[in-house]
Amino acid sequence: MSRYQQLAARLKEQIQLGYFAPASRLPSVRQLASEHGVSLSTVQEAYRVLERDQLIVARPKSGYFVAEERKAISRPEQSKPPQRPMDVSLWEDVLAMLLGHGVDAVCEFQHAMPDMASSTLKPLLKSLYELNRHRPQDGMKYGHIQGDAGLREQLSRLTASAGCHLMAEDFVVTSGCQEALSVCLRAVAEPGEIVAVESPGFYGAMQAIKAANLKALEIPTDSRDGMSIDALRLAMDQWPVKAILVTPTVNNPQGYVMPLEKKQALYQLAQEFDIAIIEDDIYGDIAFDYPRPKTLKSFDDDGRVLLCSSFSKTLAPGFRVGWIAPGRYRDKVTHIKYVSSSMCPTLPQLAIGRFIREGGYERHLSAMRQHYRKARDLMLEDIRRFFPEQTRVSYPEGGFVLWMELPKKYDAVKLAERAKQAGIILAPGQMFSATGKYRHCLRFNFIDRNHASREAALRTLSELLPECQLSPS
Amino acid sequence: MSRYQQLAARLKEQIQLGYFAPASRLPSVRQLASEHGVSLSTVQEAYRVLERDQLIVARPKSGYFVAEERKAISRPEQSKPPQRPMDVSLWEDVLAMLLGHGVDAVCEFQHAMPDMASSTLKPLLKSLYELNRHRPQDGMKYGHIQGDAGLREQLSRLTASAGCHLMAEDFVVTSGCQEALSVCLRAVAEPGEIVAVESPGFYGAMQAIKAANLKALEIPTDSRDGMSIDALRLAMDQWPVKAILVTPTVNNPQGYVMPLEKKQALYQLAQEFDIAIIEDDIYGDIAFDYPRPKTLKSFDDDGRVLLCSSFSKTLAPGFRVGWIAPGRYRDKVTHIKYVSSSMCPTLPQLAIGRFIREGGYERHLSAMRQHYRKARDLMLEDIRRFFPEQTRVSYPEGGFVLWMELPKKYDAVKLAERAKQAGIILAPGQMFSATGKYRHCLRFNFIDRNHASREAALRTLSELLPECQLSPS
Known part of the structure; x- marks a missing residue:
């Protein structure tokens, strides 16, 4: 990673974590260069990256500003399952996902495996x-x-x-x-x-x-x-x-x-x-x-x-x-x-x-808590950037999975099929119900092993979405 | 183990495996001494051990003979369980035995663990x-x-x-x-x-x-x-x-x-x-x-x-x-x-x-087959020596467990309790039925880790037997 990329990544994280508020003015190019001991052009290059990603805007003669806050992501509303005892189905879907374990993939969002590479x-x-x-x-x-x-x-x-x-x-x-x-x-x-x-x-x-x-x-x-x-x-x-x-x-x-x-x-x-x-x-x-x-x-x-x-x-x-x-x-x-x-x-x-x-x-838990919390914040921000505004997402207070509710017209099963062809593995929501509800939902593992590839995968998903509408039944 | 003990053990095994038929004449002391490259007194000492164990008899002026064949051990007859579907009970007995795993004991006949010390x-x-x-x-x-x-x-x-x-x-x-x-x-x-x-x-x-x-x-x-x-x-x-x-x-x-x-x-x-x-x-x-x-x-x-x-x-x-x-x-x-x-x-x-x-x-199996077969033969012989004549024993064609049916008047549960106090752990037969049959039966692991202690344990069991009769109910 070159210097400007490193700087861009760092600034991006600070924006996502809220160190710079939406619409607030960012430090001047000269100020940042001296703070980080880099050249003016490195800072300019970094700002250009963030601008391209729509995280900041340049105002001529005034400098750089954090982008206006977009609407906060809504949480899913209370679920409305059928109010009677049901036989559980959907085993075929679970089995298909389990058989996906260990298959080579670009990005695995489907499993609920923790980070196991930690030195702790x-x-x-x-x-x-x-x-x-x-x-x-x-x-x-x-x-x-x-x-x-x-x-x-x-x-x-x-x-x-x-x-x-x-x-x-x-x-x-x-x-x-x-x-x-x-x-x-x-x-x-x-x-x-x-x-x-x-x-x-x-x-x-x-x-x-x-x-x-x-x-x-x-x-x-x-x-x-x-x-x-x-x-x-x-x-x-x-x-x-x-x-x-x-x-x-x-x-x-x-x-x-x-x-x-x-x-x-x-x-x-x-x-x-x-x-x-x-x-x-x-x-x-x-x-x-x-x-x-x-x-x-x-x-x-x-x-x-x-x-x-x-x-x-x-x-x-x-x-x-x-x-x-x-x-x-x-x-x-x-x-x-x-x-x-x-x-x-x-x-x-x-x-x-x-x-x-x-x-x-205890030492391991402490490291994982920090790691997962940060990963959650980045994931929520990425979802806000890439997914339609009506998308709802749960706000995990621990662990490393979250629940996404797409607007009802989308079919998460179809999306999972398309995504698989692009090497992105998803867990569609219907497995999480006895009876096939939540067809427009997904569970995501948000552990951030490689943020660039996760970002790219989320971007791909957002591009696939328009083709994945529920067929009128 | 001294030389005469080694020789005695070897001869005993050969008798038990049938290389010397019952009542047949054994080699002379001189012959054996030259065959094994040991002194005459070593052979005499070995023969004395076997005599004491009633495996051979000395006939003055004629030499040593294998003891007369005792009655072969009978196999259990076909079982007669209740001829209707039953709920399974007896979990308490199984649990008690499982909790005995790992308890220090002189001799464990109860478990079905293989020989795990083999270099193979x-x-x-x-x-x-x-x-x-x-x-x-x-x-x-x-x-x-x-x-x-x-x-x-x-x-x-x-x-x-x-x-x-x-x-x-x-x-x-x-x-x-x-x-x-x-x-x-x-x-x-x-x-x-x-x-x-x-x-x-x-x-x-x-x-x-x-x-x-x-x-x-x-x-x-x-x-x-x-x-x-x-x-x-x-x-x-x-x-x-x-x-x-x-x-x-x-x-x-x-x-x-x-x-x-x-x-x-x-x-x-x-x-x-x-x-x-x-x-x-x-x-x-x-x-x-x-x-x-x-x-x-x-x-x-x-x-x-x-x-x-x-x-x-x-x-x-x-x-x-x-x-x-x-x-x-x-x-x-x-x-x-x-x-x-x-x-x-x-x-x-x-x-x-x-x-x-x-x-x-395959190499391990081959070693275990030999090991277990030999252990079975020795066990059957020991049972014949120590247990009442009406005792019936199954004849395993593999593995390392056998089934013993004591004469019906004996209570294997009582025997197991007494034996436990002497550090000998048994598996009473009733666990092997849905409904508590086989109270006069036992399953034995016959792996011969230490023949002397196994022999002593079987002798102890035979001594405990008379006190372990079924109470008239």
């Missing part, structure tokens, strides 16, 4: 390989059915910072959060029964509902603060809901954090109707707020909350280390976990336990 | 830690939903030697055989439906039946050649059986290999009634016969057989690498596998794939 992960990887080298026998035997006791002690410490009071024996280690959710669903509901879920909601949980022969009742959900408690109460008055499955802290796909009072209201409602809550907290530790928001489980004084999580979003999904704090369902959960896949491999548990104990986990 | 496993372990060192990123990402393609290619080769014609895309890698069985049960039967199983049968499969809300119909099973086809037909005439779950090649717990014609008859019966077969082949590769017996799947010309296996018995359970060749159920199996635990960790798959490709797997 190095101590963990070193520990893992040393365990494989020096204690291979530990990796060959069956371990404890509830998981390694040392890791469970660390889980007890970690969850304390989310407001929970749990002991090592209160945890069951699982093969990722997917197994955790699947086991919990089977533990709390019998075939044919109804589970209330957020809408949109995580497709892996929806598909687990399908496989357990349960029905999904999608509850209207707000992109700012989550599942509507009023709508949930109405639904529960009308239908024999057996459990609520929610991702209240850094939701997938929307990224919101449900406010604490609302979490409490949700818990009380579950208590009133005497049903279970499955709380998916997989992104909870990478909420941007620190200390992290408290869980629903933190209110749980009668063991009805099954808290599920994993290290797939905070460290790496390939380790397949997740866990459940199943409350009063521990015996049933242990049974179903055992028949599902027996014990979990020991060495990743040992390595992660050590990583937490020695402080590596 | 070294290349695999080396490859695993090298992958962890040099390709950690491969271990962090999500892999292919069906498992690593390279491993699946090797599975295609492996199963060819069991008579199958399968391509890499015909496999779905799972988290051990437990996940394979659990996924297959859910793929072929709906809650409330009936699955026919062997009796006795593997407790992990029984518990998976319970968790999937299915009913088990235990079919009379012969310790020599497996499930009775006649009894199965009768049962299927009477009940709407949805699938048959069998372990026909090196059965767990009995160790028999179902003859090929009988496998064919079983397959044809499934075809006639148009139902699925879940074939658990987890011990198939360590049948003592080489080349290994063909699978039921080898007859499968219409995709109704779901072949399940893993490397837990051939390599080590801790790797948690199993697989399914699901035939016509592939789509459903892929779905349920995905919701159950998402993808499997990649590095163990890469390491095992390489181990097979480079010939290490």
Whole structure:
């Protein structure tokens, strides 16, 4: 990258982060040159780049100004799913996306994989390989059915910072959060029964509902603060809901954090109707707020909350280390976990336990929080630049995915097909519903590995959009 | 071990393996001394040890003779389980045994873990830690939903030697055989439906039946050649059986290999009634016969057989690498596998794939076959020496577990409790039934890690037996 490009990138970031307000005057060419120790022509070249990108405007005789503020991006409004229990479909769409993993692509927006190239992960990887080298026998035997006791002690410490009071024996280690959710669903509901879920909601949980022969009742959900408690109460008055499955802290796909009072209201409602809550907290530790928001489980004084999580979003999904704090369902959960896949491999548990104990986990989280928050801000700005004004976007308060609602005339499935030909992989919205809603929506991974290629990909998407209108049906 | 002890051990083995027939004359002291290049007193000392153990008798002026043959041990007769579909119980017993894993003990007969100390496993372990060192990123990402393609290619080769014609895309890698069985049960039967199983049968499969809300119909099973086809037909005439779950090649717990014609008859019966077969082949590769017996799947010309296996018995359970060749159920199996635990960790798959490709797997199997066969023979002989004459024992044709039927007046559960106090861990028989049958039976792991301590443990068990009679109920 040449000097002027570097300078342009830096100025652009400062504008996007709001250091220079819209319509405000930028430093003069002479001033910037002396500030950055570069030539006048370097500054002029940098300003020309920003002008071309419509981030700044040049006014003759007056200098350079930040462009006028465009309308802020709106958030999606509260969703309006069908108000009755439904069978889950859309597996074909999920499968197609899963089979896309690992396919060479220019830009992968579809997956929910964290940044795994950070140097803060190095101590963990070193520990893992040393365990494989020096204690291979530990990796060959069956371990404890509830998981390694040392890791469970660390889980007890970690969850304390989310407001929970749990002991090592209160945890069951699982093969990722997917197994955790699947086991919990089977533990709390019998075939044919109804589970209330957020809408949109995580497709892996929806598909687990399908496989357990349960029905999904999608509850209207707000992109700012989550599942509507009023709508949930109405639904529960009308239908024999057996459990609520929610991702209240850094939701997938929307990224919101449900406010604490609302979490409490949700818990009380579950208590009133005497049903279970499955709380998916997989992104909870990478909420941007620190200390992290408290869980629903933190209110749980009668063991009805099954808290599920994993290290797939905070460290790496390939380790397949997740866990459940199943409350009063521990015996049933242990049974179903055992028949599902027996014990979990020991060495990743040992390595992660050590990583937490020695402080590596907190250091890594701290780096990721900063990284993802910055990436979110840049992504939101890029979306504002490239997408139609009526586009709505959720405002993630943690994690690395966001939810986009295109104007209703667009077909995200068509867009995904076209984009794939250009090497850009998308996750269309309908997978995040039991019944194929959200066909005009998309979930984006916004981790900013290479901003130039992300920008180019978003520009390409915006160019493809006009051809991707819904066919009149 | 001193010279005379070495010689005694060698002679004992030769007697047990039948090189010297019962009541036949043994070589003279002088002859043996010259043959083995040891002193006369060493031979005399060795013969004295064998005499004390009642394996040989000294006849004055005539020399040493092998002891008269004792009555051969009888095999268990065909089982007589209740002839109706039952809910599976006994989880508490299974859990208690699982929680015993890893507890310090003098002698562990209860688990079904293979010998993992063999030097033939070294290349695999080396490859695993090298992958962890040099390709950690491969271990962090999500892999292919069906498992690593390279491993699946090797599975295609492996199963060819069991008579199958399968391509890499015909496999779905799972988290051990437990996940394979659990996924297959859910793929072929709906809650409330009936699955026919062997009796006795593997407790992990029984518990998976319970968790999937299915009913088990235990079919009379012969310790020599497996499930009775006649009894199965009768049962299927009477009940709407949805699938048959069998372990026909090196059965767990009995160790028999179902003859090929009988496998064919079983397959044809499934075809006639148009139902699925879940074939658990987890011990198939360590049948003592080489080349290994063909699978039921080898007859499968219409995709109704779901072949399940893993490397837990051939390599080590801790790797948690199993697989399914699901035939016509592939789509459903892929779905349920995905919701159950998402993808499997990649590095163990890469390491095992390489181990097979480079010939290490075959070398290891060959060593294990010899090792286990010899251990079986010694175990059978020890059982004959220590247990009451009416004790019946299965004759494993592979693997490393056998099934013992004590005279009916004994209570194996009581025996297990007493034995535990002496540091000897047992697997009582009732777990191998849906409904608590086989209370007078035990499954033994017969791997001979330390023959002296195994012998001592068996002697202790025989001494405890008289106190372990069934209470009159």
